[in-house]
Amino acid sequence: MYVLGLDVGSASSKVVILDGDKNIVSSSVFQVGTGSSGPSRALDEALGKINLTLDDMKKIVATGYGRYAFEKADKQISEISCHAKGIFHLVPTARTIIDIGGQDAKAIRLDNNGMVSQFFMNDKCAAGTGRFLEVMSRVLEIDITQMAEYDSRATEVVNVSSTCTVFAESEVISHLSNNVPKENIIAGIHASVASKACGLAYRTGLEDDIVMGGGVAQNAGVVRAISRELRRPVIVAPNPQITGALGAALFAYDEANKH
C-alpha cells in the first residue's frame, strides 16, 4: 500500500510517498508553487522515482496554500495540522514548532500527543517569510542558498527593519551604498526574519523542544538568529521543506487505515 501527501505552497511544491509501514519511499521538491507547473512536476518526479502512478496511491491528502487546486486529492487538510503531524513524527519531543514558508510564518504549540493546542500565523505581510529572503538575495546578488554561509562570517549584525519588505529592501540598498559588508547585512536580514518568527513563537509559551520546519529552516543563519533571540536551542527537522507533505502523507495513511 502507498499513500501520498502533496504540499502545494506559495513558493514550492512538495510530495512525499509512504509505504504501508510509514517509510518514506519517495519525495520531491520543486521550487514553484500553486498556479504553476510545480505540483504536477513534483508529482511526476516522486512517482517516477519508484515507477508508480497516482492510481497506485490508496489515499492522497493535499495541504498548503494551493490544497484545493489539486482535484485528485481525497482530502484537504490545513498546513498547520500537516506540519505539526510531520514534525511530531520526525521529532516526538517537539512541543513548539516554528515554520517559515514562502509567504507565511507559523508558530504551533503541541501537546504531549502531538496534537495542535494553539497556533499563530503572521499577518498579511511578506516581512519575516521566505519571500523576504528571496527579495533580499536578489538585491544582494547572492544566491539564497549561500546566505547562511555569508551570515557565518558576519562580524556585526546590522539593523534591518522587520515591518515592511519594501522598506527593508531600501535599507539594505542604503547599507550596500555605504559599503557595509554583505555578511553583516545578511546577518541583519536573518535577525529581522527571526524577530518576526519569534514574535509568534513567544505567544505559544515556548515549551521545549523547539523545532523548525519549512523551507527557511534550511538556512542555518536564520536558525542561529532564532536560537539567539529565544536563548534556546532550536532543532531543525530532518529535510524541513517536506515536513508539511510528510504530515499530509501521514494523514493519508490514517485515512487509508480507517475501519
Next chain:
Amino acid sequence: MSKIDTILSQLDAISKNPRKAMEDFKAKTGKGAVGILPIYAPEEIVYATGYLPIGIWGATKKQILKATTNLPAFACSIMQSIMELELNGTYDDLAAVIISSPCDTLKCFGQKWKGKSPVIQFAHSQNRDMEASNVYMVGEYKCIKEKLENILGVTITDDAINAAIDVYNENRAVMRLFSDVAAMYPQVITPVKRHAVIKARQFMDKAEHTKMVRELICELMQQPVVPFKGKKVVLTGIQAEPDELLNIFEEFGIAVVADDLAQESRQFRTDVPAGNDPLYRLAKQWQNVTACALAIDRDKPRGKFIVDLVKEHGADAVIVCMMKFCDPEEYDYPILLEDFEKANVKNLKIEIDQQSESLEQIRTRVQSFVEMM
C-alpha cells in the same frame, strides 16, 4: 418560500442596502436620517425627533483612494471606508451625523468630516463609575439634543425620548432573545444570516425591526431542534465582516452561538435603566457598558465575560475578530489571550480588514482551528 426565509431575506436586503432603507423611510414618513458612527451614541434622542438613526460602519471591499489624504495609513478599515464614502458624497443626504470619540481616529473625525451634513461630536466620560460621570454625560446629551433641535427644526420632549427608550429597550430584549434562539437553530440561522438580522437593525425603525425579529423568533421556535454536529463559537471584536468570512465559518461547520462584537451584541446587551429624566437614564446606560475595549474598566472583566459566554452557551471556542489597526482592541488582546488560556478556552485570532479581497489566509486559520478542535 417559508415565512422564516421570507423574513431572513427581507432583513438581509435591508442590511445590504442602507440607502434604500433610508429612502423608503423618507417616502413613508417624510423625514430623513441621522448618521450614527461607531460605537455608542444616544440614538434614542434621534429617534425622538422622528428621524431615522442610521448606523455608519463603513463598507466592505471599498477601494480606498482619497481617504489616505485625510487619515494615516494605520487608521482602521472602518474609518478608512467611512472617510472614502464621505469624500464621495455618499453621506450628504443625511440630515446630521453624530460622532462619539472612543478612539484616537474617531476623536479627530469630527474636524476631518468632509461630507455636507452637519456634525455633532461628543465624548464619553472616562471614569464611568462615579456619579460625576452621569452629570457630565447628561451635559453631553443635552448638547446633542439642542444641536439636533437646531439642525432639524424640531422640539424634542422628555416624553418623546422616554418613549424612544421604551422602543429601543424592547428591541434590545428581542435581540438578546434572538441571539439565544439562533444558537438553538444553527442549521437555519447560519453565521451570515445571524449577522444580517442583527445588522439590519442599524438601518431600520427599531419598532419595525422588533416586529420582524419577533415574528422570526416565533417561526423558529416552531421548528424541531436538531443536534448540531459542527463546532459552536463565540465571536468577539468590533465586527465580523464581510459575508465571505462568515461563509468560511459555515463551510467548516462553525455556528455562532453568541457574540461580543461591538457592532452586534454590545449594542443591545443591557437595557437603558428605568427613571424619569431621559437624559439621566441614557447617561446611566454608559455605566452599564462593560467588557468593551472602548470603555475603561479597571477590573478588566472582558476575558472573564467572554469565558462565561462560552460556558453559558456550550461553545467550543472563541474567535477573536481583530479589526486591523484598532488600537483599543489590540491592547485588550494580550489580556484576553491570558484569560482564555487560564480558562482553557480554545481561541483563534483572525484579522478583519473591510478592504481585503483575499480571505485565503483566514480560510487556512479557520480550517486549522477546526482541525485542532
